[in-house]
Amino acid sequence: MSKLFTPVNIAKLSLKNRFMRSATYMGFCDIDGMPTQECLKYYRDLADGQFGLIVPGYLYPVPAGRSSLRQGGMSTDKHAEAWQSTIDYIHKQGSKIVFQIGDAGLGSRFEVTKERPRGASATGPMNRAMTQGDIDELIEAYKDIALRIKNVGADGIQVHSCHMYLLAQFLSPGENKRTDKYGGSPENRCRLHNEIISAIRSVVGNDFHVSIKINGDDYKKDGTKPEDAAKTVSLLKGIDLVEVSCGRTADAMARSHCFKTFPFIPTYNLDAAKTIKKANPNMPIACVGNFRKVTDMEKALDDIELISLSRPSIADTATVKHLMEGKKKVKCVSCGQCMIKSNGVVKCFI
Template sequence: MKTLFDKTVLKGMKMKNRFVRAGLYLALAGEKGRLTPEIFKIYEELAKGGVGTIITGYSYIREEDQPNTNMVGIYDDSSIEDFKKFTNMIHQYDTNVILQIASGGSLTYAPIGGRKILGPSAVENQTTKITPRAVTKHEIKELAKSYAEAALRAKRAGFDGVEIHTAHGYLLSQFLCPYYNRRTDEYGGSIENRSRILFDVYNQVRKAVGERFPIFFKINSSDYMENGLTIEDSLYVAEALAKLGADAIDVSGGNESSTEAIENNLTTARTGIYNSTEKESYFKDYAIELAKRISIPVILVGGNRHIEVMEELLNKNNIEYFAVGRPLTCEPDLINRWASGDIRKPKCISCNKCYYTPGKRCIIR
């Protein structure tokens, strides 16, 4: 019988347990996206707390494409030395660290100023009310190159891998979404065309970092919006990425560029799940189906709370890893607590009040 504390290996990366800290934007970066002492402190708490692998909050890969304020950036080589100190700090606790990299497009809350905001099509973002300029095919190639350069910086800085953020309504997610992608060229229309940019990005990243460096993709199971990415189309994309050579699929859901998804509590950080095992692990049905179809590991994020629920998914449905976000914000040492035999559910009540505090801190700690 498998357990959540099994030691496993993923693309040569030793995993001391099956717990992954889900990527979470902290809003604590300094000028030009630099790491700060506060960021080091939060991630050191997490590494000390026993989680086997940390996926960082998203980092922007182009200076002009910053989805949020005080966000970490890896858009040029000047950040590498700081990141080396960061990865060395985490590694001393026998914890892996994966850098999540992203393009925001029109889902941006940072001041626009003179920045050029790009999208698959010139469609107003439902939540930010920003209308981007449709990206050209030449710019798509340049974007893929930027991902590759950022991934190579991550490798040089000592990260154990990268995760390409393709979920939640950011730029790559918008390409997959028919509402936002209304192109008539080879990057629009069918799901084969809408996902083409992901394959371009993967190929460029793989060429840059080599065959042995892990590349994860975070993808929506569904956009949960009218004319959004469907479950069947998402399964196609995930299967295609696995065949292409991606090393893990991080399953999420909900389009934050959709007022429908937000208003119906269908984004990745759902509330109202605290006292219901039926409502937790809310992307599990998709993850179960995906795990049947691909041979690479599936990482399940979204409302993972009870050990017994996760262990059942692990043993009955072959979901290999479980990402935890808000509970580790509330209790950074949660995994150590569980490992000691105290397997009570997390203290986190999924209220999302942490999202409105400096550093995304829990209000009940």
């Protein structure tokens, strides 16, 4: 049997295989941030499709951190309770579910939040730097959410800190221009992350899974590089798993890796993931980004623990099942149309 389909323990979280469904904005939720039936069915289908770890993504922690009217939320008990039956279903299929919580920061939109976007630092008159009060509110929100999702049976929480959303803005030396305790040195730039993680651990204990998704490379001259990401991981306390992605949401250079019309780069985040792993050998690592062939996935497991899939799960919710049945590559052809054509709900156009 291929190692891809063997069980693995990530700290206290036992997974039936090495496949993680990477958190992805899908546009499945209503204007109150509640999951629609279409949304819940999609995640149940992923469990039927044999993904070992399923991560519904980009759920806002506070209304001010919202970027879209179709973005899901986890800021109230009602949000969590809406997922209860789906969590139970996923568990019955032998899969695990971890919720990704992410604040858009400067990526939030006034027409959605009715507030000026706030981030690590202001970039102009239309946005502002977070105050200590904003930061305290965010930490408290993450703490409340962790307990909220634990109480409805979820297996863990993922802190979203990539793609230049809020927490990635704090990590990036090019974006974070603060002169207080949250800016300057690498230790200061990841201070907020450690405060969030500590707050989460204070209410869920050490057995609940806590992971983080970070950029291995910002693809920006003064941004985070793989060596910076490796340093960040070494400074984080209380994390069970690091998922490695890259780039900025609106960055054409980073997004170009995703499209066949550009020079196609398979497993384009793997080198950064290896750099992080080499500096942090005891930290379990997941990596997302153009894993399309079984041979590439198997080779990657020499260096990392989990293969994280995003667009393949959009093209085919049964991706893992089909690979188990003998398929040598995923259905997704990396055309990127799901990223640019969708008007509302993200879907495959092939």
